Amino acid sequence: MDESYIAVNQVSFAYPTADTTAEQIRLALNHVNLAVRPGEFVAVLGMNGSGKSTLARHLNALLLPRDGTVLVDGMDTREEKQLWAIRDRVGMVFQNPDNQIVAAVVEEDVAFGPENQGRPPEEIRQRVAEALAAVGMSHMRERAPHLLSGGQKQRVAIAGALALRPACLVLDEPTAMLDPSGRGEVADVVHRLNRELGMAVVWITHFMEEAALADRVIVMADGQVQLEGPPRTVFNQADQLRAFRLDVPPAVSAAERLRAEGVPLPEGILTLQELVEALCQLRSAT
Amino acid sequence: MPITLSHVSYTYQPGTPYEWHALDDVNLEIPDGEFWGIIGPTGSGKSTLIQHMNGLLKPTQGQVLVDGIDLSARAANLRQVRQKVGLVFQYPEYQLFGETIHEDIAFGPRNMKLPADEVERRVRRAMERVGLDESFRDRSPFGLSGGQARRVALAGVLAMEPRVLILDEPTAGLDPRGREEILSLVGAFPALGMSVVLVSHSMDDVALMADKVLVMHRGKVHMLGTPPELFSRRAELEAIGLGVPAAVQLIDMLRSRGWELPAGAVTIEQAVEAIRKSLRTKAGGGRG
Ligand SMILES: Nc1ncnc2c1ncn2[C@@H]1O[C@H](COP(=O)(O)OP(=O)(O)O)[C@@H](O)[C@H]1O
Ligand SMILES: Nc1ncnc2c1ncn2[C@@H]1O[C@H](COP(=O)(O)OP(=O)(O)O)[C@@H](O)[C@H]1O
Ligand SMILES: [Mg+2]
Ligand SMILES: [Mg+2]
Numbered sequence: 001m002d003e004s005y006i007a008v009n010q011v012s013f014a015y016p017t018a019d020t021t022a023e024q025i026r027l028a029l030n031h032v033n034l035a036v037r038p039g040e041f042v043a044v045l046g047m048n049g050s051g052k053s054t055l056a057r058h059l060n061a062l063l064l065p066r067d068g069t070v071l072v073d074g075m076d077t078r079e080e081k082q083l084w085a086i087r088d089r090v091g092m093v094f095q096n097p098d099n100q101i102v103a104a105v106v107e108e109d110v111a112f113g114p115e116n117q118g119r120p121p122e123e124i125r126q127r128v129a130e131a132l133a134a135v136g137m138s139h140m141r142e143r144a145p146h147l148l149s150g151g152q153k154q155r156v157a158i159a160g161a162l163a164l165r166p167a168c169l170v171l172d173e174p175t176a177m178l179d180p181s182g183r184g185e186v187a188d189v190v191h192r193l194n195r196e197l198g199m200a201v202v203w204i205t206h207f208m209e210e211a212a213l214a215d216r217v218i219v220m221a222d223g224q225v226q227l228e229g230p231p232r233t234v235f236n237q238a239d240q241l242r243a244f245r246l247d248v249p250p251a252v253s254a255a256e257r258l259r260a261e262g263v264p265l266p267e268g269i270l271t272l273q274e275l276v277e278a279l280c281q282l283r284s285a286t
Numbered sequence: 287m288p289i290t291l292s293h294v295s296y297t298y299q300p301g302t303p304y305e306w307h308a309l310d311d312v313n314l315e316i317p318d319g320e321f322w323g324i325i326g327p328t329g330s331g332k333s334t335l336i337q338h339m340n341g342l343l344k345p346t347q348g349q350v351l352v353d354g355i356d357l358s359a360r361a362a363n364l365r366q367v368r369q370k371v372g373l374v375f376q377y378p379e380y381q382l383f384g385e386t387i388h389e390d391i392a393f394g395p396r397n398m399k400l401p402a403d404e405v406e407r408r409v410r411r412a413m414e415r416v417g418l419d420e421s422f423r424d425r426s427p428f429g430l431s432g433g434q435a436r437r438v439a440l441a442g443v444l445a446m447e448p449r450v451l452i453l454d455e456p457t458a459g460l461d462p463r464g465r466e467e468i469l470s471l472v473g474a475f476p477a478l479g480m481s482v483v484l485v486s487h488s489m490d491d492v493a494l495m496a497d498k499v500l501v502m503h504r505g506k507v508h509m510l511g512t513p514p515e516l517f518s519r520r521a522e523l524e525a526i527g528l529g530v531p532a533a534v535q536l537i538d539m540l541r542s543r544g545w546e547l548p549a550g551a552v553t554i555e556q557a558v559e560a561i562r563k564s565l566r567t568k569a570g571g572g573r574g
Binding site: 095250258 | 329432433489529554558
C-alpha cells in the first residue's frame with residue numbers, strides 16, 4: 001500500500017437519468033484516480049460541470065462509485081458498516097453558508113455531529129470548545145448563526161466538521177459566495193488547520209490564487225483528471241488551463257505579459273511576492 | 287433612462303423584533319450609458335439597493351426616479367419600469383422554470399403582450415446575444431452548466447429589451463472563462479446607450495469593467511469614484527473588509543520597494559504597462 005489516506009482508484013460514476021432511452025450514459029466521473037496523502041493540501045480546479053462536486057461527494061461516501069473503489073484510511077466506502085467511521089474521518093463543507101447551519105445557536109450547531117454520535121456531554125462540550133477555538137469563533141458561541149457574516153457562517157460550518165476530529169476536510173467552493181474578507185478568513189483558518197493539526201485538505205475552487213497556495217493542484221475536465229502537480233508546474237501550462245476554461249493566478253498572468261513584452265523574467269513565478277522579487281532583481285541588474 | 291435616488295432609506299419588517307435599517311439616506315444618480323460597479327461587505331445593503339431601482343422594493347423614506355418617473359407615485363406604471371430596468375438576480379439558475387429554454391426566455395416578452403412574431407424575434411436576438419445557439423432552444427433549462435444557466439437567465443431579461451441592466455453577483459460560482467464571458471457580454475451594453483449596474487465581490491472584475499464604483503457599508507454610500515480613485519484608498523477599503531485588485535497590490539508592493547510608478551493602474555494590463563515603462567526609463571539611464 002502507498003501512504004495515501006484517501007485512495008480513489010479508477011472511479012466512474014453516472015447520475016441516474018429519467019431518460020432510460022438515452023443511447024449513452026454520461027459519466028460524471030470517468031476512471032478517476034486520486035490519492036490524498038495525510039496532511040496534504042490538495043486544490044481541485046475544473047470548469048463548471050467537470051465533476052468536482054461529484055468527486056468530493058465520493059470522498060466521504062455521500063456518493064458511491066459505480067465502478068472502481070474509494071478507500072478512506074483503508075476502508076472501502078461501499079461497505080455500509082463503515083459509513084459512519086468514514087464520515088468521522090472526512091468532513092465536508094459546502095458552498096452556501098446559508099444552508100449548512102441547522103441549529104439556532106452557534107455552539108448547538110457545532111455540537112450536532114458529536115451529539116449524533118452519542119458522545120458523553122462532557123466530551124461534546126470539550127470538542128465544541130476546541131472546534132470553535134480552532135476557527136476563531138469562541139467569542140460567538142452563543143450567537144444566532146443567521147446573524148453572522150458569510151465568512152463567519154462558513155467558519156461555523158468548518159467547526160461543525162472539526163467537532164468530529166476528521167483527518168481530512170473536503171471543502172467544495174467554500175469561498176464562492178463570500179466577500180473578500182470572508183474569503184480571506186476561511187482560507188486562513190483552513191491553512192492553519194492544515195499546518196497546525198496536520199489535517200489533510202481537499203479545496204475545490206474557481207479562484208486560481210487560492211489554488212496557488214496548495215501543495216498540489218488537480219485539474220478536472222469532463223469527469224477526468226487532466227493535469228496534476230505542484231502549483232508551479234500546473235500554472236506553467238497557461239494555454240492548457242485556458243483550454244479547460246480555467247486561468248492562471250494574477251501574478252502568473254502579469255509575468256506572462258511582461259515576458260511577452262521582452263522583460264526577461266525567470267520561469268515559474270507564482271505569487272505577487274515572487275514577481276516583485278524577480279522584478280527588483282532585474283532592475284538592480286540594469 | 288437615468289436613475290436617481292434621493293434620501294432613500296429602507297427598513298425591513300418595521301415594528302417587529304426583526305426590524306432592520308438596510309438603507310440609510312442613499313443619494314445617487316446613474317446617467318445613461320455608464321457602467322457602475324457596486325461593492326460592499328455582505329449585508330451592507332447592495333441587494334436591497336438594486337431592488338429599489340426597478341420598484342421591487344419601495345423606499346421607506348425618500349424618492350426613486352427612473353427616467354423622471356417617481357416609482358412611489360400611485361400612478362407609476364411599475365410593470366413598464368420593470369421591463370425597462372432589467373434585474374438579473376443572484377443565482378438566477380434557481381429561478382428558471384420553463385419546460386424549454388425558449389419558453390423560459392419568452393416569458394417576459396409574452397407577459398408584455400407583444401405579438402407572437404415579435405416575441406420570437408426577441409427570443410432569437412437574446413439567445414444570440416448571450417451566445418446560446420439554436421440547439422438550446424428546445425432543451426430543458428435544468429441540467430445546464432452554471433455558466434449556461436446564467437446565460438439563459440440573462441437572455442430572459444434581455445428579451446424585454448431593457449434600457450438599464452442590473453446584475454447581482456452574476457459571476458459568483460462560475461469558472462474563469464464563464465466569468466469572462468458574462469463580463470464581456472454585459473460590458474458591451476454601455477456602448478449601445480444602456481447603463482449597467484454590476485454588484486460584485488470581485489475587486490478585479492469591478493476594476494476591469496466599471497466607469498464608477500459605489501461602495502456600500504452599513505446601508506450607506508460609503509465611497510464613490512472611478513476605479514483608480516477608489517482603489518487608491520486601500521486602507522479605507524480594507525477597514526470595511528474589502529480589498530484592492532491584484533494589480534493594485536502589485537504596484538503597491540513595488541512602490542514600497544522603491545519603484546516610482548504612477549498611480550492609476552487597476553488592471554493587470556495597466557500594471558504591466560506601468561512596470562514596462564519604468565524598466566525602460568531605468569535602462570535608458572533614468573533615475574531609479
Ligand atoms: N444531481 C444530479 N443529477 C444529474 N446530473 C448531475 C447531478 N449533479 C451533477 N450532475 C451532472 O454531473 C456532471 C458533473 O457535475 P458536478 O460534479 O456538479 O461538476 P462541478 O462540481 O465540477 O461543477 C455535470 O454534467 C452535471 O450536470
Ligand atoms: N427580509 C428581510 N428581513 C430583515 N432583514 C433583512 C431582510 N432582507 C435583508 N435583510 C437585512 O438587510 C441587510 C442588507 O441586506 P442585503 O441588501 O441583502 O445586503 P447585501 O446584498 O449587501 O449582502 C442585511 O443585514 C440583511 O440581513
Ligand atoms: Mg460543484
Ligand atoms: Mg446581496
